[in-house]
Amino acid sequence: MQVSKLTEIRWHGRGGQGAVTSAELIALAAIEEGKFAQAFPSFGPERRGAPVLVFNRISESEHIRVRSAVTQPDIVVVLDPGLLGIIDVTSGLKDGGTLIVNSSKKLADIKLELGGPWRLAVVNATAIALELLKVPIVNTTMLGALVKSTDTIKLDSLLEPIKERFGKLAQRNIEACKRAYEEVSIAELIPASERIERAYVKESWPSWRELAPGSVVTEPGNARSYRTGDWRAQCPVFNHDRCIKCGICSLFCPEDCVNQNEDGYFEADLYHCKGCGICARECWTQAITMVEEIEE
Amino acid sequence: MRRVGFESSFAIAEAVKMASIDVTSAYPITPQTHIVERIAQLIADGELDAEYIPVESEHSAMSGCLGASAVGARTFTATAGQGLELMHEVLYVASSMRLPIVMSVCNRALSSPLSIWGDHSDVMAVRDTGWIQIFAENAQQAFDLTICAFRVAEDPAVLLPTMVHIDGFHLSHVIEPVLLPEVEEVNKFLPKFHPRYTLNPSSPSTMGDFATPDLYTEAKKSQDEALRNSMKVILQAWRGFGELFGRDYLPVEMYRADDADVLLLTMGSFSEVAMEAIDELREAGEKVGLVRLRLWRPFPFHEFRRAVTQAKLLIVLDRAISFGGPGPVCSEVKAALYHLKKRPQIIGFIGGLGGRDISVEGFRNMIHRGMGKAEQGKFEEFEIFGVRE
Structure with a gap:
C-alpha cells in the first residue's frame, strides 16, 4: 500500500x-x-x-x-x-x-x-x-x-x-x-458540479476469432479511412485571388491530399491533411497560408 | 510401388519431387547438404519443375521461402544446426504469417565446440517458433512424413509451417530400403495447394503487418489456437495415409508398453535402437516398454497422458542440454503430468549429445540406471548419460 x-x-x-x-x-x-x-x-x-x-x-x-x-x-x-x-x-x-x-x-x-x-x-x-x-x-x-x-x-x-x-x-x-x-x-472547484457529457468516437478492436489467418489485411488501401486530419495543428488556407492554378502545391503534398476542384483551384482534403505546411512553403505566389487550427 | 535403397536425405528429396513443389530457397549445410543437392539435381535434370533460389545464408533461405509461400507457391527448404539458428527470427514470421512452408531439419549439435554431428539442440532452440514439428525414425518415415507434412501444413484449417526432423547422419546419411509409391498415389493423398490468401498485385493484401498493444495479443491467441487445432488435421492426414499406404503414424507411439511398469521416452532415430534394448529386457522378463514422441508441436497432451499414466516410472532421454535447467523434453513431460493424481515418477537423462552414440547395450544400461536412481529417490538429478567423470 x-x-x-x-x-x-x-x-x-x-x-x-x-x-x-x-x-x-x-x-x-x-x-x-x-x-x-x-x-x-x-x-x-x-x-x-x-x-x-x-x-x-x-x-x-x-x-x-x-x-x-x-x-x-x-x-x-x-x-x-x-x-x-x-x-x-x-x-x-x-x-x-x-x-x-x-x-x-x-x-x-x-x-x-x-x-x-x-x-x-x-x-x-x-x-x-x-x-x-x-x-x-x-x-x-x-x-x-x-x-x-x-x-x-x-x-x-x-x-x-x-x-x-x-x-x-x-x-x-x-x-x-x-x-x-x-x-x-x-x-475554483464547485464540488457538486455535474460533468458535462460529450460524445466521442470510440475505438473498437476485434476479438481473436475475427482475425484472418496471419492477421492478413485483405482490404487494399484501407489507410484511406484513417483520419490523419486529426493530427493537424495548423490548417492551409488557399487564397484564390493569388492562385495561378499551377498545381505545385498538389505536386509537393506528401500525402497527395491537395487536389484541383471543379473551378480549377486547388484545395486540401482536410480529412487527411496533416497540416505539414509544405504546400504553403512551395507555393510560388504565396496563395497558401497556414493558420492555427480553430477549436471545435 | 518401388523398393529402393535410399538414405533419408534422398528419400526426402524424392518426397519433395512427388509433392511437386514450386519453389525451394535453400543453403547447404552439413548434414543436410544431400537433400538440397539432390533437389538441385532433380530440377537440373528436368525431373522436378521448380524454382531453386540459391541464397547466401539460411536467414535468406527462410526469407525466400516466406516470399514464395506468400505468393501461393508450394515451398520447401532444409537446414540443420547452426543453419536453423540463423533462420530463427524468420521462423517466427513464417508461422505468424501462416505460411505452410515444409522444412526438413537434419538435427545437429550447436557450436561451440563446433560439431557437425547429431543431437536435438537445434530443435529445442526453435521449440517456440510456432511450427508443427514431427520426428522421423528411419528413411521410410522421413519420406512418408514429408508427404504428410505438405498435406497438413497446407490444409485451410491449419496453414502453418511444418518441420520434419531427421537425426543428422544417423538418418540423413544412412542408406536403407524405402518403399516409394507411384506419383499418382501420392496425388490422391496430397491435393494441390490452394492458398486462401496470396500476395497478388491484382488483388492486393497486406501480410505481416504491424500491431499495437491493442491487437498483438489477439493475433498471438489466434496463431496459438491454429497450432493447437492442427492436431485434428494431423490425425486425419496420418489416418488417411495409413489407409492408402498401410503405414500408420500417431502423435505418441508405444512399443511393448501395455503392461510396462517402466517406460523409456525417446524421439527420433534412437527410438529404433531403444526398441532392441526393450526386446532384450522383455526376454529377460522385465516389464519395460518404450514411448516414442513423434509429434513435438503441437504437444500431444491427451495422447501422452493416456500413454504413460499406467506406468510406475518414466525415464526421459533428452538429446539436448538446457544449461542450468532440466532437459527440455523432460520438463515438458513433467508439466504435462503435474496436475494428474495418477502419474509415473520421472527420471531424466541427457545423452547422445553432438553425435555421441548410444548402443543397444547403452539403452539397457540407461533403463537400469534410471530404475536404480528411482529406487534411491534421486528424482531431482539430471544425469548426463555416459559422461566421463
Whole structure:
C-alpha cells in the first residue's frame, strides 16, 4: 500500500508539441525537490502531429512501483485545443482534480464545454509561445499554468531543469513559463458540479476469432479511412485571388491530399491533411497560408 | 510401388519431387547438404519443375521461402544446426504469417565446440517458433512424413509451417530400403495447394503487418489456437495415409508398453535402437516398454497422458542440454503430468549429445540406471548419460 500522497498527471498533446518534454521537466523538478517521480509517454509510433499521451506520477516520499498508464488522473493538461473535440480529455479525471487547457477561449466558455467536479484552468499558451518563442510549441508555457493552478511543484524547481534542457533558449522558455503562471485564469472547484457529457468516437478492436489467418489485411488501401486530419495543428488556407492554378502545391503534398476542384483551384482534403505546411512553403505566389487550427 | 535403397536425405528429396513443389530457397549445410543437392539435381535434370533460389545464408533461405509461400507457391527448404539458428527470427514470421512452408531439419549439435554431428539442440532452440514439428525414425518415415507434412501444413484449417526432423547422419546419411509409391498415389493423398490468401498485385493484401498493444495479443491467441487445432488435421492426414499406404503414424507411439511398469521416452532415430534394448529386457522378463514422441508441436497432451499414466516410472532421454535447467523434453513431460493424481515418477537423462552414440547395450544400461536412481529417490538429478567423470 502506498501511504504517501500520490499525484498522477495525464498530458494530452500532439507529436512535436513537447508534451514528453513537459512531463520530463515536471519529473526532474519534483526529483530536485526530493520527491519521487515518473515521466513516461504512451509508447507508440510517434509522428509529428499525431495525438500523444504522456504521464507523470509524483510521490512525496516513496518510490513509485506502478508503471501502467494513468487512467484516473488528479491533473489533466491539454496542450492542443484541437484535441478537445476528438479526445475525451476528462476521462477518469478524479473529482476534485484539475483540468488545465491551452485555449484562446475565455474560462467561462471552456467551462460550458468541459465543466465538472474539478478545478479548471485556462491559458492562451499558443499566443504566449508565438510571442516569446516564435513557434507554437507550448510545453514550457503550459508548465507555468500547471505550477500556478496546482501544488505539484514549485516554480523555482523548474528553472534548473529548463536551463539544462534548453541551453541558449532557456531564458525565453522560462519567460514563457512565468508569463503563463501570471496569465492563467482559474475557476475554483464547485464540488457538486455535474460533468458535462460529450460524445466521442470510440475505438473498437476485434476479438481473436475475427482475425484472418496471419492477421492478413485483405482490404487494399484501407489507410484511406484513417483520419490523419486529426493530427493537424495548423490548417492551409488557399487564397484564390493569388492562385495561378499551377498545381505545385498538389505536386509537393506528401500525402497527395491537395487536389484541383471543379473551378480549377486547388484545395486540401482536410480529412487527411496533416497540416505539414509544405504546400504553403512551395507555393510560388504565396496563395497558401497556414493558420492555427480553430477549436471545435 | 518401388523398393529402393535410399538414405533419408534422398528419400526426402524424392518426397519433395512427388509433392511437386514450386519453389525451394535453400543453403547447404552439413548434414543436410544431400537433400538440397539432390533437389538441385532433380530440377537440373528436368525431373522436378521448380524454382531453386540459391541464397547466401539460411536467414535468406527462410526469407525466400516466406516470399514464395506468400505468393501461393508450394515451398520447401532444409537446414540443420547452426543453419536453423540463423533462420530463427524468420521462423517466427513464417508461422505468424501462416505460411505452410515444409522444412526438413537434419538435427545437429550447436557450436561451440563446433560439431557437425547429431543431437536435438537445434530443435529445442526453435521449440517456440510456432511450427508443427514431427520426428522421423528411419528413411521410410522421413519420406512418408514429408508427404504428410505438405498435406497438413497446407490444409485451410491449419496453414502453418511444418518441420520434419531427421537425426543428422544417423538418418540423413544412412542408406536403407524405402518403399516409394507411384506419383499418382501420392496425388490422391496430397491435393494441390490452394492458398486462401496470396500476395497478388491484382488483388492486393497486406501480410505481416504491424500491431499495437491493442491487437498483438489477439493475433498471438489466434496463431496459438491454429497450432493447437492442427492436431485434428494431423490425425486425419496420418489416418488417411495409413489407409492408402498401410503405414500408420500417431502423435505418441508405444512399443511393448501395455503392461510396462517402466517406460523409456525417446524421439527420433534412437527410438529404433531403444526398441532392441526393450526386446532384450522383455526376454529377460522385465516389464519395460518404450514411448516414442513423434509429434513435438503441437504437444500431444491427451495422447501422452493416456500413454504413460499406467506406468510406475518414466525415464526421459533428452538429446539436448538446457544449461542450468532440466532437459527440455523432460520438463515438458513433467508439466504435462503435474496436475494428474495418477502419474509415473520421472527420471531424466541427457545423452547422445553432438553425435555421441548410444548402443543397444547403452539403452539397457540407461533403463537400469534410471530404475536404480528411482529406487534411491534421486528424482531431482539430471544425469548426463555416459559422461566421463
